[in-house]
Every structure is written in C-alpha cells, then in structure tokens.
Amino acid sequence: MTIADNLDKVQARVAAAARRAQRSPDEITLVAVSKTMPLALISEAAEAGQIDFGENRLEELLEKVDAAAEAGLGTIRWHAIGTIQSRKTKLALGPIALIHAVDRVKIAQRLSRQAGDAGRTLEVLLEVNVSGEESKHGFTPASMKAALPDLLELPALRYCGLMTMAPFVADPEEARPFFRELRCLLEDIRQNYPAAKHPQATWAHLSMGMTADFEVAIEEGATIIRVGTAIFGHREYE
16 A cells, blocks of 8 residues: 555545534644654655644754755644644744644743744644543643633734543544534633634634544544555654
8 A cells, every 4th residue: 555545545434434424534634653754655645645743842843844844845834743842942933833732821921032033923723631641731621721821822823722632442432522522622721812812712623533534533533634554654663
C-alpha cells in the first residue's frame, strides 16, 4: 500500500464517520502526523493532496519547514501538536498554522509576550486533560475555566478552540465519553465567552482523535483529527 492509498482509505473513513454524524466531511481537517518521518514520505503525502502536517517537536518542525521549502513543497500547512517547553516558546514563532497544545497559563503568557514583541498574533488551541491521567498534559476542565478571563486578556493569541488526547484503549468506544466531554466544554465556553464579545477567540475547533479513535471523535464533533500510523505506518522509533 502506498501513502496515497492510505490517505484514500483514511479519507473514506472520515467521510463515513461524518455521514453517520450527519456532518459534512468538509468540516474536518486531517492533520497527517509526520513526526520522525523523512521528507520523502512527507513529499509523497503532499503529492497525493495532503496539506496539513503535524509535528510534536518544534525543532523537528522547523527543520522540516526549511527542507520542504527547498523541495518546493510550498503548500504545506504545519501544525505544532506537541507540548511546548517554556524555554522553547520562541520557536513557536515560526511559520506554524496552528499551535494545538497550549497547556498552561505560563506558556500562553510567554507565547503572547514573544509574539507581541515580534508583531505577530498566534493561532492556538487550549489543551485540556479531560481524562485526568497524570501522564497527560493540559488544563483540567475546571482550571481552564478559571484561567479563561486571564487568558483572554493576552493580546497576541487568538483562541481557536480546544484539544485533547483520549486514553489509549483497545475499544475506540471507550474514548467516546472523553471526546463528548470536550465538546460539551467547548459549547459551554462558547456560551459564556462568545466570540462576538471576545474577538480574539473564535472557538471554532475541536482537535481530537488519532489513528485508533478518530472516527468516534468525528461522531462527537471533532473538526481536526491527528492521524499518523494509518497514513505513514508504524514508526521505528518515537
């Protein structure tokens, strides 16, 4: 199977899940998770029509931005999908379409300050740890709600929605409650902090669902899914 074949299969599954939820597949952005993958495979995916690619490490993302530009892959949109360390926030000022994992107030403050100094506005998602697993990063739902008034005062961030990682489970249905909780949380935020009153917030997106569970995530309202293995195959290392 080629990467183009894999993409076709994933897109067919996306469309089927969207139909089950009475949604349009056009509402869903597929981010191909290309961490550790060589440029040759990214190029193959891009040539097959894939536009959005996600990287966990900012250093690797920026290296690939340069390599892709040299290779003439100018249509790629890069997503930063991993946790950002405090000392590396300046790297997030690179050509990144969307930062998925703003997981605490300190990171948001540093990103806003550095982006403001550079005359930039960064589009971000707030990462929420809805499962409560200690191994996962992110705000708790309660701490995010408490932090929102301060977060919305940061001038150089545009809040585009929420992101989560569900627990790794054998049955994707077991992830459904966590996706549903994130959707309900976003609906609550939209009511209490509407974009009409907070122009720096669109609250448009739910980034949730990966190879093992993206169909359930779509059924629960995901607008962005992050899929690696189903496109590129299993990684030799993480």
